[in-house]
Amino acid sequence: MNGSAAHSRPVAATLSFAGRLAAFRTEGFPHIPVLIILTVVLVAIFANVIAPHNPEVGVLGDRFRPPAWQVGGTLDHLLGTDHLGRDVLSRLIFGARVSIIVGFTAVIFAGLLGTTLGIISGYLGRWVDQVIMRITDAWLALPVLVFAIFLAAIVGPSVSNIIIILAAVFWTRYARIIRGEVLSIRERDFVRLAVVAGCSKWTIMRRHILPNVVNTAIVLGTLQLGVVIIAEATLSFLGVGVPPPQPAWGLMLADGKKGMMAGYWWLTVLPGSCIMLMVLSANLLGDWLRVKLDPQLRQL
Amino acid sequence: MKRFVLKRIGLALLSLFLLSLTIFFLIRITGDPAVLLAEPGASKADLDAIRTQFGLDRPLWVQYWSFITHALRGDFGQSFYYRTDVFELYMSRLPASLLLAAAAMAFSLLLGIPTGIIAAVRVNKWWDSAGKMFALLGLSMPSFWVGLIMILFFSVYLGWLPSSGSGTILHLVMPSIALGWVFAAYNMRLTRSSMLEVLGSEYVKLARLKGLPEALVIGKHAFKNALIPVITLAGINLVIMVNTAIVVETVFAWPGVGRLLFEGISFRDFPVVQANILMAGTMIVVTNLLVDILYAFIDPRIRFER
Amino acid sequence: MTGPLLELRHLSTHYVSARGTRVTRAVDDVSLVLDQGGTLGIVGESGSGKTTLALSLLRLLPPAARFVSGEILFEGEDLLKKSDREMRRIRGKRIAMILQDPMASLNPLFTIGDQVAEPIRVHEHASRGSAWGRALDLLKAVRIAAPESRVREYPHQLSGGMRQRIVGAIAISCEPRVLIADEPTTSLDLTIQAQYLNLLRDLQRSHNLALIFITHNLGIVAKMCDQVAVMYAGRMVEWGPVKQIYNSPAHPYTQALLESIPRLGDSRKRLTAIDGQPPDPSAPPAGCAFHPRCPKVMDRCRTEAPPEFRVADLQTSRCWLSAPGSR
Secondary structure (H helix, E strand, O other): OOHHHHHHHHHHHHHHHHHHHHHHHHOOOOHHHHHHHHHHHHHHHOHHHHOOOOOOOOOHHHOOOOOOOOOOOOOOOOOOEOOOOOEHHHHHHHHHHHHHHHHHHHHHHHHHHHHHHHHHHHHHOHHHHHHHHHHHHHHHOOOHHHHHHHHHHHHOOOHHHHHHHHHHHHHHHHHHHHHHHHHHHOOOHHHHHHHHOOOOHHHHHHHHHHHHHHHHHHHHHHHHHHHHHHHHHHHHHHOOOOOOOOOOHHHHHHHHHHHHOOOOOHHHHHHHHHHHHHHHHHHHHHHHHHHHHOHHHHHO | OHHHHHHHHHHHHHHHHHHHHHHHHHHHHOOOHHHHHOOOOOOHHHHHHHHHHOOOOOOHHHHHHHHHHHHHOOOOOEOOOOOOEHHHHHHHHHHHHHHHHHHHHHHHHHHHHHHHHHHHHOOOOHHHHHHHHHHHHHHHOOHHHHHHHHHHHHHHHOOOOOOOOOOOHHHHHHHHHHHHHHHHHHHHHHHHHHHHHHHOOHHHHHHHHOOOOHHHHHHHHHHHHHHHHHHHHHHHHHHHHHHHOHHHHHHOOOOOHHHHHHHHHHOOOHHHHHHHHHHHHHHHHHHHHHHHHHHHHHOHHHHHOO | OOOOOEEEEEEEEEEEOOOOOOEEEEEEEEEEEEOOOOEEEEEOOOOOOHHHHHHHHHOOOOOOEEEEEEEEEEOOEEHHHOOHHHHHHHEOOOEEEEOOOHHHOOOOOOOHHHHHHHHHHHHHOOOHHHHHHHHHHHHHHOOOOOHHHHOOOOHHHOOHHHHHHHHHHHHHOOOOOEEEEEOOOOOOOHHHHHHHHHHHHHHHHHHOOEEEEEEOOHHHHHHHOOEEEEEEOOEEEEEEEHHHHHHOOOOHHHHHHHHOOOOOOOOOOOOOOOOOOOOOOOOOOOOOOOHHHOOOOOHHHHHOOOOOEEEEOOEEEOOHHHOOOOO
8 A cells, every 4th residue: 555655745745855955055145245245254254465555544634534535535545535544445344354253253252151051051951951051041131232232341342352242142142043953853853762772962963853843043153144244343343343443344433433424424324224234144045944944933 | 128128228238238348348459549639740748648649558347337428428539630529529420321221212112122022922923033033233333333333334434424523313313223232132022021021821812712803912912911020110210321331431532420430530539430230239229129129119919929 | 486496507616726737626526406305415435526516616725726617506507607795695505504513603802692693683684683683593493502692702612513503603693595514523523413403404394494505424415315316525426415416326436435434223233344455536536536446447447437328217427337237
């Protein structure tokens, strides 16, 4: 009995796998966002090669020069200069470096910490779970931004501090969601089998649980990237993030306020546009990844 | 019901306890609290005086006990900059923050709900894509940048709106839009998904089976149900707005608690910063608790659970 | 009016996927007739197209659905040619339907009275007062105790059986000619099921309704219906009077279905279930859709889909075995 059904199943499976692979490559792939992210990453890596000027040193005589196409602009400063006569284009290019370094590192640290704690909490359960989840609750009670500002205010501004602060603030979101996933994975047959086979808890968590939550962690990380970049810009804008004279997009916006009332639009519009493009791209990529890798997260 | 409420209150208290513990220890792990509590540029003698005044030489648990008992009495110390009681200072700034948050909330609901409904009713059509794009933009633009761009456009170029300060209704327009923008995007997404869920429900199907005009199906049967999650979240969102308005209040020089926090950071006025963060955490935990309990009273299904 | 109350002529309703690449023949070339006051049972496994058929009659299909061909004649007029406005005046007023999950069919935020009175107010432009008066009568008709206080209550305050009967009251509120009941009893326990079926029967008699009963339960069909249509993979494989089909089913699928009903005093130790899975509706097998599971399969069944054969007076079957001269 069931001959045809049993026969057709593997065929259908291979077909749908091949189909899925093809769909993964083509269907709605966010070409432009990925291109933007890659460009920003490349610009960040080769900042010192591309940038036409030193981003931290300006010529005071060249203050508030508008972009090249406006009256008073020069080709030497394509996107104009700021209140200290520093080249905006060069600062934007080096700002990409700060955004990328802070964004990626903070997301990775937060992801490692949150995923580890989420797996431990979800798999071990009992009091370990209680302790970790109560701490998560308490940390989640504070709005990320306020928490980050508070931490930044007590440790003082520097790039490495910002990374640690953002990781410390953002891990809770991973822990919550990963724990939820682990709770259901724990009940699956292959985990039970591993328990029966006598694998240690550590081995099970590493070899059987971890690979099954990696997708979720990646999706969360991509979606967090934008939020983290905005958080870094906000901290820098408020003066508790990247310390001047280093070029960071948020810091540039804070400086840009000085020329805003005089109508020096480029100091406000350009850095903000960079943040927006980067965050928008990360969000679009994250949305796409979420649908592709992790259908359960669609509700997020 | 009683057990549910008690359990929720217990968990909330635990959250607050852990939060205070976190803040207390973070201050001590990351450096010398005396330096933070002293005015900038304090001498060695001043620092020693502060150590004795705040008992920083005593065992940690004694210090924590004194910290928490003072905080419970609303005693967060004196502001270095304003030379007044920090709690009073915070309370005097709160009304302005609430006003701004309320205006931002109104804006986010007025924009988010209709666009969410249109997107859900015209799902996968042009309107829906436009709505999605709007929501995505809302989530991708830092609120302070939205504020700056508005100042540039409406104050500097057009001269229509005041760029900073408070007092008139015109002063409220740009800050509330800048603050409400992200929440409008959230509300739009939430309204859309909840509306889609309701539109697929059996009672909406029945309303159509009854032969009701589509306007009545959506306006009466779907709308009210779809709004429940949005309104539920509005309460907690309001509190989050009050506590995350720091950037917007800074950009527009709005005299709320966010501006106070910024001043606290700029002037290294640590008691102000500490009070601000403790109040933020308390407000959010308490609001979450109230929403949970209120919800249990409203929805019988939650009441009988567990 | 002459002719039957409702007649389907070669109705086909297909679902087309977003990019138009996959077509699911949810209802394929279905023809049947229902007279005033008659009761038709539609049986089949889930996914056989029963619900799509019912929703087609009301033109309340999901956006992916397309009417490919055929006619739905109601009182002699083709429903597929009506405007949306005209169709809305038929829904709830001339043709009513009780959904699969009546428990979830009531809006939790409005009172019972409001929801029962709503179709009366919309279709007959009755005032609020007179509509609520009618609603009260309807609650009495479906045997709700203390209707005066119930009208002001909300759905969650009522028991499942009561909500079920209220959905029934809504369905008959405008005295429709046809009442479609889509598995209305699956969510109820057995005693309430029986009560509800009796109520539907009584309502049918008192209002001279034509009743279309969609179910996978052949026992209910035997009890309630005078005609039965058997659906398989979007096609109506057999149609005819209940007694005739139960005594001499022509289609092997119907035969298998009947053999799977437990009977009182049955001497056999176990029931014969039908082997295999129902086909994927978007990729049905070639020829007769039932052939992979059919115990009497012939070569012809694998390549050629059988047309409708008249087996006896009023009984049709889509099986090559029923072809003239093959028996």
